[in-house]
Amino acid sequence: MDGNYSFRKNISAFFIEIGELTGFAGRFFQELFSRPFEFREFLRQSYNMGNRSMLLVGVTGFILGLVFTLQSRPTLMEFGAVSWMPSMISISIVREIGPVVIALILAGRIGSGIGAELGSMKVTEQIDAMEVSGTNPFKFLVVTRILATTLMVPILVILGDFIALLGSALVENLKGNVSFTLYFNQVFNTLEFSDLFPATIKTFFFGFAIGLVGCFKGYNSKKGTAGVGKASNSAVVFTSMLLFIIDFIAVFITDIFYQ
């Protein structure tokens, strides 16, 4: 009985949270188009997010391309299809693996950071202080951060994809004597608009989700410093789940259009 009650309570809390998150997103769109625009803060956030995540994305992308190529090579060699390596790697990375892995990394890097920062500002009354100073804290803190993640995640994903392809090209160069020029010629001959466009569009949604959930968790954090940790942690968990849902929807829609 207790287990059943607890399960129902958790399900109910989950749907309440989804409702609150939807309301939060609604408020974002409402505040987005009203004056004043916090352009300076938006640029500061974009710069911080991009600058501080670049190395992480670069290293992750490079290792991703390297490992993916090393793992796939023996299987392709077995079927005598090793010449297909650049095409296969580029399509896999650009369409799916690059955006999802890098978005997950950024959910951990940026999403948890936003959750912790806003949560800490909330419990130390910095958000109240901002409001008393005549600033709309939602606009200044939330709108700018969500916009910044929405813009920066696609840019970081493109960067990560490119570095992953560089990693892959390096393996092919060392193991298969394929020149970088030949590798990238094959990559660009393979990739089509239908590979690039949907993959890029979905990264805007990934960025939006990372910013939205991080801000939602941080802005609504409660119960002192323990609440800050919880906000940061649940921002990552919730965002990761949301990223897979968005990815599924994106792939499903793409499949309908390009069938």
Next chain:
Amino acid sequence: MKKEAKDTVINIHNLYKSFGETKVLNGFNLELLEGENLVLMGKSGSGKSVMIKCLVGLMEPDKGKVEVLGRDISKMKRQELDELRADIGFLFQGSALYDSMTVRENLEFPLRRHTHKFNLENTDELVLEALKNVGLPHTIDMMPAELSGGMQRRIALARALILKPKIILYDEPTTGLDPITAKEIILLMLDIQKKYKTSSLIITHDVDCARVISNRMILLLDGVNYAEGSFEELSESKDPKIMAFFK
């Protein structure tokens, strides 16, 4: 009486606020006169901070009227409320300095929000003047984390003052500070009041602070005004509930 001769800058009438089943404010009344230092004392959880948040529109009361500088804040639009807030300085209990900004940026922040009241070209002068008022001009490029608790409280006071407000609200200004630093903050508050002729509402349970700074006191108990008078009148009361505040 002197009370009639001065203007009322804050008028709270019959204020009610509950959180679920818990009634925090239960018909609270308050009147702050121009140039006055009014101290509000109450036990922890008696609703002092809730009242002060209702006063600046950070919380919405369930019932009652809150008038600041003659304007009913419940009827004000967001922009009007923001403009009114330029006339109210607020010193938060934990200082609430923006920890991602330097001291200079912390002080510039309110100035940039109220460009209708200040010329942004004078920002540096205003920041420096506010820091000199609290005796910390050398901290201008430091981060809040590099400052002691007492210094943070002074910077927070400088930030509250930078817009030259008519009213200053102090939420437990000496809490968490050692007695010497607490005394310095109290003296600073008195200096500021004399210099800028501000009206102050001070929430505290520091009896020493109340003794030095108050012109008048209100004791808040169970969400209502339990007693009102000067520090001397209240501290000499024989009522056990009032005596408990001064022990």
